[in-house]
Amino acid sequence: MFKNWGFLIGEMMFLLLIAALLGLLVGWIIWGRRARAEGSSENATQVDALHAQLSAKEAELTQIQDQLATCTAARAQLEAASASIVAPAASEGAEAAVDVDYDGDGMIEGTDEGSKPAMLSVARDGQEDDLKMIKGIGPKLEQLCNSLGFYHFDQIAAWSAQEVAWVDANLEGFKGRVSRDQWVAQAKILASGGDTEFASRVKDGDVY
Numbered sequence: 328m329f330k331n332w333g334f335l336i337g338e339m340m341f342l343l344l345i346a347a348l349l350g351l352l353v354g355w356i357i358w359g360r361r362a363r364a365e366g367s368s369e370n371a372t373q374v375d376a377l378h379a380q381l382s383a384k385e386a387e388l389t390q391i392q393d394q395l396a397t398c399t400a401a402r403a404q405l406e407a408a409s410a411s412i413v414a415p416a417a418s419e420g421a422e423a424a425v426d427v428d429y430d431g432d433g434m435i436e437g438t439d440e441g442s443k444p445a446m447l448s449v450a451r452d453g454q455e456d457d458l459k460m461i462k463g464i465g466p467k468l469e470q471l472c473n474s475l476g477f478y479h480f481d482q483i484a485a486w487s488a489q490e491v492a493w494v495d496a497n498l499e500g501f502k503g504r505v506s507r508d509q510w511v512a513q514a515k516i517l518a519s520g521g522d523t524e525f526a527s528r529v530k531d532g533d534v535y
Contacts, residue, residue, distance in 0.1 A: 427503065430492035441492025444485075446476025456480045459535060460517060460526035463508025466535065468501050483514035 429440040450456075455478035458469045475497065477483060486494065486505075495505045505511070516523055528534050 440496035441489040444490035450478035462525040480514045480518035484518040
């Protein structure tokens with residue numbers, strides 16, 4: 328009889344152990360599912376937050392694009408207004424350059440102002456002076472002077488007031504430069520073998 332009780336107790340212990348293991352297994356499965364569910368919920372929350380941030384950034388981008396379009400339109404209007412103001416001013420300046428009484432005789436005579444100075448067909452001895460050493464005469468203006476027959480400092484130094492007026496009126500695109508930049512005074516120094524501060528800079532290669 329006692330042997331049968333021992334067997335029954337052993338069986339009961341074994342069944343209890345099996346039940347405990349099954350309980351642990353079921354608990355582990357349930358806990359795992361719950362953890363995955365909670366993780367999925369957290370991921371969903373993060374995704375929703377990212378979507379909200381993206382929507383906010385898209386709204387900011389739209390606002391910036393609207394502001395940019397407004398600035399572009401304002402800039403176009405400003406440029407158009409500036410063009411309408413500058414164009415008449417440039418036109419008036421061109422007319423003023425033409426309608427000048429360079430010789431002071433009370434009449435506007437265009438290219439007939441003053442009296443034409445002596446000109447040369449070519450430079451003496453085939454060697455022209457570097458007129459660019461006169462402040463106010465650049466490479467293009469030097470070519471224009473040469474085309475008019477002026478190659479040497481002593482030519483310019485000898486111009487009378489009436490001859491200066493004629494040259495001022497006939498420097499196409501550079502009218503009035505002779506008087507404004509005082510070519511004659513500079514040319515007198517250079518023709519006599521002297522030097523000017525500007526001429527020294529030209530010789531040193533600091534200008535052209």
